[in-house]
Amino acid sequence: MNGYPIGLHKWDLDTPALCLDAPALEQNISRMAKYFAERPASLRPHSKTHKCPTIAWMQLRAGAIGITCAKLAEAEVMAQAGIRDILIANQIVGIRKISRLVNLAAYSEVMVAVDDPANAEDLSAAAQAKGVRLRVLLEIDVGMGRCGVAPGEEALALARRVSELPGLCLEGIMGYEGHAVMIPDFEERRRVTEEAMAKLVSVRDLLEEKGIEVKIVSGGGTGTYTITGNYPGVTEVQAGSYATMDGQYRRVGIDFAPALTVVARVISVRGDRAIIDAGLKTLTPEFGMAEVVHPEGWELTRLSEEHGFLRRKGGPELHSGDPVELIPSHGCTTINLHDEYYVVRDDVVEAVWPIAARGCIR
Amino acid sequence: MNGYPIGLHKWDLDTPALCLDAPALEQNISRMAKYFAERPASLRPHSKTHKCPTIAWMQLRAGAIGITCAKLAEAEVMAQAGIRDILIANQIVGIRKISRLVNLAAYSEVMVAVDDPANAEDLSAAAQAKGVRLRVLLEIDVGMGRCGVAPGEEALALARRVSELPGLCLEGIMGYEGHAVMIPDFEERRRVTEEAMAKLVSVRDLLEEKGIEVKIVSGGGTGTYTITGNYPGVTEVQAGSYATMDGQYRRVGIDFAPALTVVARVISVRGDRAIIDAGLKTLTPEFGMAEVVHPEGWELTRLSEEHGFLRRKGGPELHSGDPVELIPSHGCTTINLHDEYYVVRDDVVEAVWPIAARGCIR
Secondary structure, three states, rough: OOOOOOEHHHHOOOOOOHHHHHHHHHHHHHHHHHHHHHOOOOOOOOOOOOOOOHHHHHHOOOOOOOEEOOOOHHHEEEEEEEOOOEEEEEEEHHHHHHHHHHHHHHHOEEEEOOOHHHHHHHHHHHHHOOOEEEEEEEEEEOOOOOOOOOOHHHHHHHHHHHHOOOOOEEEEEEEOOOOOOOOOOOOHHHHHHHHHHHHHHHHHHHHHHHHOOOEEEEOOOOHHHHHHHOOOOOEOEEEEEEEOOOOOHHHOOOOOOOOOEEEEEOOOOOOOEEEEOOOOOOOOOOOOOOOOEEOEEEEEEOOOOOOOOEEOOOOOOOOOOEEEEEEEOOHHHHHHOOOOOEEEEEOEEEEEEEEOOOOOOO | OOOOOOOEHHHHHOOOOOEEHHHHHHHHHHHHHHHOOOOOOOEOOOOOOOOOOOHHHHHHHHHOEEEEEHHHHHHHHHHHOOEEEEEEEEEEHHHHHHHHHHHOOEEEEEEEEEEOHHHHHHHHHHHHHHOOOEEEEEOOOOOOOOEEEEOHHHHHHHHHHHHHOOOOEEEEEEEEEOOOOOOOHHHHHHHHHHEEEEEEEHHHHHHHOOOOOEEEEEEEEOOOOOHHOOOOOOEOHHHHOOOOOOOHHHHHHOOOOOOOEEEEEEHHHHHHOEOOOOOOOOOOOOOOEEEEEEEOOOEEEEEOOOOEEEOOOOOOOOOOEEEEEOOOOHHHHHHOOEEEEEEEEEOEEEEEEEOOOOOOOO
């Protein structure tokens, strides 16, 4: 872990290094917490972005009602760190995973998404065998076209089935407007998000009309929290990226502070081209190139496996060994490439936090 | 590590799981070894792809003269596994890394690429201080436009400088024809590769004419090994992907056996669309979508962070819980997302091998 780095200036770190600016992180967590403190909806931050129990606990202590995970293995890590109220916002299928899930349910308040009656039956059987009560949310497809049942009759039929299955406790519904969170124009984003949340809340109305209690209505992301978080009927929002932030959310105008950067180093220079020691194994490319924030006047044009290609655009000369700092375009997948955060305050490393749920894909 | 999986059928693994077919791997290693056994050039397999000392040792025992690494941290892992002759085919810059490098040189025969006189001076000073002799290859830019000095006078000047620096031992030169390895048309690939190797060998000729011995001329990759491996003057080839193979090399006609797959599981189905539990944290997208090899008649159309989208193209119906097997499009970066290989023979897991150099980006 980078040889006792506490007290080093971030540019003296062995590179590439994933850095997290502590004041920016604290400010983001506090700002989002305040937003939800003033509203009926609560915050259940998605931990798939930061993958770090330390940050999850900061969010909980600031007022979050629980956390969200994408994978069971992430939930196991968070539970081991003492976190109890955990939503796994995905289907858990297969006998090995379901067995792990009900074991986790024995020592945490885990919830899981369901969109298939056969899967619900498997969960019920395992929960009964283990003697636990497993909390369940129905996943509703609110327009993204990924997982989830359709609003209306299909949702109602599944809700009825889940309600009658022993070992399961139907807590409510969830729906993710993933097709909306990145829409650049805010008014269009609002329109698509409200359409999605209308579908979600219509399912709540239908179920309650039929006598099925819906305590939780969960949705939302960093790109839509101001919309979802104000939508009548939504009880909690799963935003995750706001804590660390990344380039893609900056591009669509989300103004949380960029806490996450990669510090890399120039390893070769030819004229107006510099090569850094950060490639596809350090920065992910699916949302475009990372933004160079130091030095100014240089641009990342391409990533190969182990190298990044910088082009000079009016910046100072670079030399072999010079540090370069970049904001990743996609925090979630970039963080997943790293084993630890170098936590920095006033540019000096003050802590190293393990990214304990990195690689937790199962 | 997936709960004592030895003896399980691969489709019963907790998913997603990175699988390696042992017979295919053995066949690939043996076939490449035979190819080089019959030629003047030797094989120095690149371990940045597999990142696994177990596989590196299989390659060495089959006849490889040493291994190649991309990063110092990978070389440290390989040296800890008892491997001595290691080329780090990159520049090592920065005081912390150089200090690690000369410490590694004290218990292995590590070689490093150099393309800058100031960096060579830093390496020399550190090697002297540590009392080791550091082996060096000059990196030549053979047309890729990444790292490396230009052939001709610039190369000669750097060779002279390195030769006179205490603590350094100039062993030869290297040049990677990365701009050629993926050219789909083989004749065009041959033309570009031969042009690159002509530049590389011209540097050897120039240096030897000036009295500087060049023992090693290193280059090549899986896409070009039949060209580079036969080019007069090239002494060793750094091919790496051939052992595990991947989709991109299959697409350009490289016919090593596809040993590497990901076994995933269907978590949600709506008509002709199935969602699997493998997304961007399990499969990398920069060379396109992974190829579905089981079941036939389904296609991967899109990856989001935690999900893969399959579309039915004549295949059988899929249900929640069904296994799906895919060949990753890019082995190097996909392997880097996983902690272990599930080694399979006749579809049954026989071993779990740690991907010990995963995440070794420094």
